[in-house]
Amino acid sequence: MKQPRRGGEPGTAAAFCCAVLAVLLFTQSALADKSVTRNAVATDAAVANDEQPHHDTFSSGHTDPLVAQEVAQEATPPPPRYRRPPPSPFSKTTRPPRPITIANSPSTPPPPPNPPPPPPPVITPPATAGSFVKLDTLAPVVALAMSNVPFTRKYLLFERAYGPSEVAMGFVVRPTGGTVDLDTNKTTNFSPAYNPGCSGVGHLPDNKIYTYGGDVPSAPRGMGDGRNKIMVFDPAANKLVVVGTMQKNRWYPSPLTLINGKVLIVGGTDIGLVPPTWDFAELWDPAAPASPTVKVTMPANLVKYMGLNWYPFMQLLSNGDILWFVEKGGAITDGNFNHIVDLPPFPASITHCTMFPKTSSISVLAMGPPTYDLSFVIFGGGDCSNSATIKSVNIPPAASTSLRLDITKCGSSYCFTKGWEVEDMLGVPRVMGDSTLLPNGKVLLHGGAQFGGANSGEGWSTKANFQSLVYDPYKPAGQRYSKMDFAPIARVYHSANCLDPSGKVLVAGCENCGAYQQLATGMSLSPNAPLEMRLEFAVPVEIGTGVVRPIIIAAPEAITKGTTFKVSYSYPGGGAITRVALVAPCAATHSINMGQRVIYLQVLSATPAGTLTVAAPPSALMGKALLGPFLLFLVADGAALGPVYSEGVWLTLN
Structure with a gap:
């Protein structure tokens, strides 16, 4: 029997090869x-x-x-x-x-690998905290007081009427009131019927500027006695209109809008520089402006320290309670003026005075959720040993320290856990400075003198301060101050600073800026000395030349407390928007900004496309006092540059 061949017959092998090829x-x-x-x-x-x-x-x-x-x-x-x-x-x-x-x-060769990404840019921390830019426009008057006109870049300014002898003094007699518009560079002058000099100033929810009190009549300027008048500025007619009358004459009073919308008017004397002062404050109702004011009893710890009670520092806490402070002491009351707690006494090391004529500048700090606690800082001041009638000859320099007080709610009262925090202002003495709270929470401190105190005429103060500072409240104590560039224009008695919608700080005024100020090398004497009409911008480094800033593309014209709203923005700088700020309009005079307030809002969400959803202030926050015109700013992370911020846009808070 034949054995089959290994691997099969020849025909079978061919078929097998074909099958393998097909499978392949x-x-x-x-x-x-x-x-x-x-x-x-x-x-x-x-x-x-x-x-x-x-x-x-x-x-x-x-x-x-x-x-x-x-x-x-x-x-x-x-x-x-x-x-x-x-x-x-x-x-x-x-x-x-x-x-x-x-x-x-x-x-085909594979493609080359992608190049590595470029290294991140090196951002060098700024050498100074800011700079100064002189404007071409001159102020229409010497800015004893300066206020934002809401929804514009216009400012209302008042100067002092220099008395019956001002013609003999060589001053140009001009209208006491004026406006300057930074968008058009146009200025105007107007003559109030009653003298608003040395009044208290503030805004109300109707978007208008009000003055409280004032000064004696001025025959050269055709003004009547303004000391007991409450007036409102009409921007369309460019004039002040009397709307109310106080029970007492008040030279150097401070107004405060309360949670119920009424205005508390505190301090001031019958006439400049001399007593009597008054043992009561007055409550005025804008809803019934012609009605008589109501007497209000002041807290005992304020009366203890008040002296002549010139421009006391008044602030509203988040729940409507009231902070009263003058010179070295004060108290907190509720909205019905019932005493809650006294402020702690100054440390024993603090011997200087803080109110006119040894005027410090006082600024609140920004408030924000969830607690909206209040803090404030007293910058500088002067030696207490000489009175308002002693000139600055052979006296100690002004104070070079600041005092900060943080106030927190503790049950039905308040706590001052850290007490007064005393800090050195880099060794720079300052009296009559001006402090401006910025949208990023820092405070710009400018102007004033190194010796003396506040008053008009030669010799009351000397050595105008050329070293401006920025205070950063978020840094540890001892690291909060930084220096700005050299300030080339003296700003001493009767000057004022205001935050501009651009985010810069408008600087104006000075009545005592003659050669007797012993100007430092590099400072320029006013062409109108001793009066100063030149205007400047103080420019914080976070918004300086070349800085990429957030840009608000769209925002509501009005928002309502207790609701949410949206803001469209762009930020080529690439960092996150860290804060949304509402900034109250400025009402500054005599080293105190009576309307100064920055409220941070809660950001609920942010989209990559550049839309923020923001919570408006809570309905109960400060009641009717927190209504009216505000500037809205966005604050962003600027890396080593710090918290940069946008230009502001006006809106109404309802």
């Missing part, structure tokens, strides 16, 4: 189809997830290494590829799919 061809075709299909699926998945497919090139002339790997290793399942999360609902656009790249000849 089929496998190659399937692998090619599989490569294309996987690539297409990956592309579709990438588009569905708003991402670009993972190709190394946009053209079809280069090998995709993912496809080449799959062809070479068809027996090995590919590792799972990273799948990005679903697209954000805030995505601006959906990218179109890129062309599918199919593997070409193995002879």
Whole structure:
């Protein structure tokens, strides 16, 4: 019997070879189809997830290494590829799919690797905290007082009537009131019927500026006695209109709008520089402006320290309680003027005075959620040993320290856990300075003198201060002060600073800026000395030349307490928006800004497209006192530069 041949008959072998070849061809075709299909699926998945497919090139002339790997290793399942999360609902656009790249000849070289990303820019911390820029426009009057006219870049200014002898003194007799518009560079002058000099100033929810009290009549200027008048500025008619009358004459009073919308008027004397002062404050109702004011009893610890009670420092706490402070002491009462707690006494090391004529500048700090606690800082002051009638001859320099008090709610009372924090102002003595609270929470401290005190005429103060400072309340004690550039224009008695909607600080005025100020080398004497009409901007470094700032694209014209609103913005600087600030309009006079307030708002959400959802202030916060005109600012992380901020936009808080 024949044994079969190993491997089978010749015909069977040929068939076997043909079958193997067919299987190989089929496998190659399937692998090619599989490569294309996987690539297409990956592309579709990438588009569905708003991402670009993972190709190394946009053209079809280069090998995709993912496809080449799959062809070479068809027996090995590919590792799972990273799948990005679903697209954000805030995505601006959906990218179109890129062309599918199919593997070409193995002879095609792979593309070169992408270059490494550039290193992040090196941001050098600023050398100074800010600079000064002189404006071409001159002020229409010497700015004894200066206030923002809401919804404009216009300012209302008053100067002092220099008395019956001002003609003999060589002064140009001009109208006491004036405005300057920084958008048009136009100025105006007007003559009030009653003298508003040395009045208290403030804004009310009707978006208007009010004055409280004033000065004696001025025959050269045609003004009557303004000491007991309450007046409102009419910007359309460019005049002051009497709307109410106080029970007493008040020279140097301070107004405060309360939670119920009424205005508490505290301090002031019958006439300048001499007693009597008054043992009661007055409550005025703007809803019934012609009605008589109501007498208010002042807290005993204020009366203890008040002296002649010139321009006391008055502030409203978040729940409507009232802070009263003058010279070295004060108290907190509720909104009905019932005593709650006395402020702590100054440390024994503090012997200087803080109120006129040894005038310090006092600033509140920014308030924010959730507690909206109040803090304030007293900058400088002067030696207490000489009175308002002794000139600055052989007396100690002004104080070079500040005092900060943080106030927190403790049950039904208040706590002062740290007491008064005493800090050195880099050794720079200052009396009659001006402090401006910035949208980023810092305080710009400018002007004043190094010796003497406040009063008109030669010799009351000397050595105008050329070294301005910025105070950062968020840094540890001992590290909060930094120096600005040299200040070339003296600003001493009867000057004022206001935050401008641009975010810069407008600096104006000075009545005692003659050569007797012993100006430092580099300071320029006023062409109108001793009066100063030149205007400047103090520019914080966070918004200096070349700084990329957030830009508010759209914001509401009005917002309502207790609701939310949206702000559209852009920030090419790339950092996060860290704060949204409401800044009250300025009402500054005699080293005190009576309307100074910055309220931080809660940011509820932010989209990559540049939309913020923001919570307006809570309905109960400060009641009717927190209504009316505000500037809205955005504050962003500026890395080493610090918290940069946008220009402001006006809105009404209802």
